[in-house]
Amino acid sequence: MAPPDFANARTRHQKARSAGLHPDYWYPVEWDTAVRTGQVVEIVFWKRSIALFRGEDGVLRAVDDRCAHRQLKLSAGQVKGCNLVCLYHGWEHDGDGKIAHIPHDTFGKQVPKSRITSYPVQVRYGLIWIFPGNPSLAGEKSVPDIPEMDARWPSVPVDATWHGHHSMIIDNVSDFTHAYLHEKYRPFSDPVLTRLESRDDKVFVAYRTKVGGDPKTELVLNPAIDRGSIELCYSYPYQWSDTGGKIKHWCFVLPIDERRTRVFFLFLFAPDAYRLPFTRIRMPLPLVRGMLRLAKRAYILPLLDQDRVAIEAEQEGHERYHDQPIPELNPAVQEFQRLTISKWEEALA
Ligand code: FES
Ligand SMILES: [Fe+2]
Numbered sequence: 001m002a003p004p005d006f007a008n009a010r011t012r013h014q015k016a017r018s019a020g021l022h023p024d025y026w027y028p029v030e031w032d033t034a035v036r037t038g039q040v041v042e043i044v045f046w047k048r049s050i051a052l053f054r055g056e057d058g059v060l061r062a063v064d065d066r067c068a069h070r071q072l073k074l075s076a077g078q079v080k081g082c083n084l085v086c087l088y089h090g091w092e093h094d095g096d097g098k099i100a101h102i103p104h105d106t107f108g109k110q111v112p113k114s115r116i117t118s119y120p121v122q123v124r125y126g127l128i129w130i131f132p133g134n135p136s137l138a139g140e141k142s143v144p145d146i147p148e149m150d151a152r153w154p155s156v157p158v159d160a161t162w163h164g165h166h167s168m169i170i171d172n173v174s175d176f177t178h179a180y181l182h183e184k185y186r187p188f189s190d191p192v193l194t195r196l197e198s199r200d201d202k203v204f205v206a207y208r209t210k211v212g213g214d215p216k217t218e219l220v221l222n223p224a225i226d227r228g229s230i231e232l233c234y235s236y237p238y239q240w241s242d243t244g245g246k247i248k249h250w251c252f253v254l255p256i257d258e259r260r261t262r263v264f265f266l267f268l269f270a271p272d273a274y275r276l277p278f279t280r281i282r283m284p285l286p287l288v289r290g291m292l293r294l295a296k297r298a299y300i301l302p303l304l305d306q307d308r309v310a311i312e313a314e315q316e317g318h319e320r321y322h323d324q325p326i327p328e329l330n331p332a333v334q335e336f337q338r339l340t341i342s343k344w345e346e347a348l349a
Helices: 012-016 166-174 176-182 215-220 285-321 331-348
Strands: 027-031 040-045 048-054 060-064 078-080 083-085 099-101 121-124 127-130 155-162 188-199 202-211 229-235 238-243 247-257 260-269
Touching: 012 331, 027 040, 027 048, 027 247, 048 127, 060 121, 155 285, 166 229, 166 238, 166 247, 166 260, 166 285, 166 331, 176 188, 176 202, 176 285, 188 229, 188 331, 202 331, 215 285, 229 331, 260 285
Parallel strands: none
Antiparallel strands: 027 127, 040 048, 040 247, 048 060, 078 083, 121 127, 155 260, 188 202, 202 229, 229 238, 238 247, 247 260
């Protein structure tokens, strides 16, 4: 039997694993470079298909992925000028979702006034962000501030689609009790929870732990960085971490449905985070950037793939055994789930 939907979920765990994410936030949906001029792509926010396209003026627009005529997917059509053309009868839709042009005989009738929903779009930090909720709130909500991106810290962008519920990913990135999974890479070891505080739709967590430990990384990491603890935050609906003010990451989840999530990571390293091996000399930035490109392939992606494997196995387990009790030990996980549930209840209300 499939897991219960949110309305029928009984336990906190079942509720967390069936909740969506509140649409009144900005969500990253794609990298800016992935949508070229004249291109349309389909993106999905919690079962809602959206056609994202870039007109010949270079501006991105997002509308519901359905033709105003007969509901075909507009993402299967093409971009003409700054409009999106349906593949069937060629009706053109503009960025506001209005029918801009009908290329065939209209039998003496006016162009229908019906329109499809359009979504606010912006580009920041190399990512395309969409506001899927009430558009009148888009101006008061903002994309999270990442001053390190503005300061051009060396960064490693990663994205993936994982077959797991978004709450499993939030649990995973903030719950360090899974150090066992990463024994091979040791991104953190022997974590002890030292802070857990819920405030204003945020859950703050800290661990005393040893961050890093991979011998190759030790060779080049600046020894002055305090890696004896890490702070993390589930800043709904986003997640970040900070090690000694020098190594940071952001994790953004784009919920597709109950069992699939696209996840975007930005890993950020202070300009003085690395030194030349066996010296105290700061590694030049071009070298840092080149090294990080290698580290992405050799370390970061394989490490994240361990999380993917675990999360996808957890999703499978959840679908089979959702009725079984979960003896959750880490109180932080309970707080993340409470926040996810209460925000989804707020969205449904
Ligand atoms: S179905 Fe799209 S133009 Fe007719
Ligand atoms: Fe992990």
